[in-house]
Amino acid sequence: MSEEARVREQICDLAKSLFDRGLTHGSTGNISARTSDGGLLVSPTGTSFGRLDPSRLSRVDSEGRHVSGDKPTKEMPLHTSFYDTRSQAGAVVHLHSCHAVAWSMMPDVNEDDFLPPLTPYAIMQLGRVKLLPFFRPGDPAMGEAVRGLAGKRTAVMLANHGPVVAGKDVEAACNAIEELEATARLAMLTCGCRPRQLKAEEILDLVTTFNVEWEA
Template sequence: MTEETLLREQICTLAKSMFDRGLTGGSTGNISSRTPDGGLLVSPTGTSFGRLDPARLSRFDAEGRHVDGDRPTKEMPLHSAFYDTRSQAGAVVHLHSCHAVALSMMPDVDEDDFLPPLTPYGIMQLGRVRLLPFFRPGDPAMGEAVRGLAGKRSAVMLANHGPVVAGKDVEAACNAIEELEATARLAMLTRGLSPRALSEAQVQDVVTHFNIEWDT
């Protein structure tokens, strides 16, 4: 198998795993990854994470031209914004995961620091997560909002819609977005119960020890 063939299989395997565990349903969500030659493989529009076909993934060349496969997701401006502003981004994943969406609807959520510091793992894999306002699905303004962050965040939460995470590769991006959903689930489960979150000193210790990108 070529490196690209293996990557196609990996994208579909990881997407199906997330679908099978209820992290995104129906034909929601989209995923992309850099190819060895600098191009992109992208999930096609209107497809289910549970039934992606490796041979039909949308293929872009290094100049951003769609050269093969089915028509790509309508959220391409969102993916492109991460690749264009974060040189270390090797993959981008967007889900419609329920607990993250539910948390985005809460009136007292910190827009600049969406996830409460309940465990060290969200901090380690995501840094600070920015809550962006609601945009119509497919609206290019979502991409412009990400560009406005100037590459300082690897993860954003689209209000009433779903999380988007960039990672160094497709496995890292999937692991990170799963951690985002897990932390959001903890936040919703403990909401109103005054849980003991990590202290500022504990957060800073994690940030320093693991050399976390921590935009302030």
């Protein structure tokens, strides 16, 4: 099996796992991975994560031209904004996961640090998550907002919409976005209960030990 064939299978397998566990629903969400020639494999527009076909994934060349497969997701500007600003990004995942979306609607959420420091794992896998304002789905302005971060964040949360995470490969990106959703769920479960959060020195220890990108 070629490397590209392996990545095609991995995209579909991990997308189905996310769908089967309710982390995205219907035809929501999109996923992409960088290819060895600088192009992208992308989930097609209007498709379900539960029923992706490896042979029908969109293939986009290094110039951004659709060269094979079904028509790519309308959120392409969102994906390319991560690849263009983060050279280490090998995959991007966008979900409409319920608890992350719910937490984005809370009135006192910190826009520069979307997730409260409840466990070490979100810090280790995501760093600080930026909450972006609401955009119409497919609006190229979403991509411009990510570009405005100049590659300093691996993850953003689109308000009232869903999280977007870049990782070194498909598995890393999927693992990180699952951690984002799990932390948002904890935040909703403990909302109003004044839970114990990690202390500043505990966060600093994690950032230093695990070489986490931790932009203010």
